[in-house]
Amino acid sequence: GVIYQPGAFTAVTDGQININPATSSINAARDALNGWDPSGGALYYYNPAKTTNKWIWSRPIIKVIGSHNFCK
Structure with a gap:
């Protein structure tokens, strides 16, 4: 897919995509999914x-x- 095309996304190029997200990041994503703005x-x-x-x-x-x- 496009995510892994060379140079398409910095987070893929430098390996950030493979880092486990911090608990605070997971909580922020949950808050956003629950409508908090x-x-x-x-x-x-x-x-x-x-x-x-x-x-x-x-x-x-x-x-x-x-x-x-x-x-x-």
Whole structure:
């Protein structure tokens, strides 16, 4: 499949795909599957220290988590 095509995904190329997930990662996945949305319904997110896209800066920020702005 496409997952294992050379260079398609960094996590495959560097072997991360074979690492067992941390308990916190499994819990986060379960929370997401159960509908928990820590972003408050955001449609987009970005790291303001990394992006230069003017459009994303125009979106209203509804939540900040760590280094990321979540917006609508």
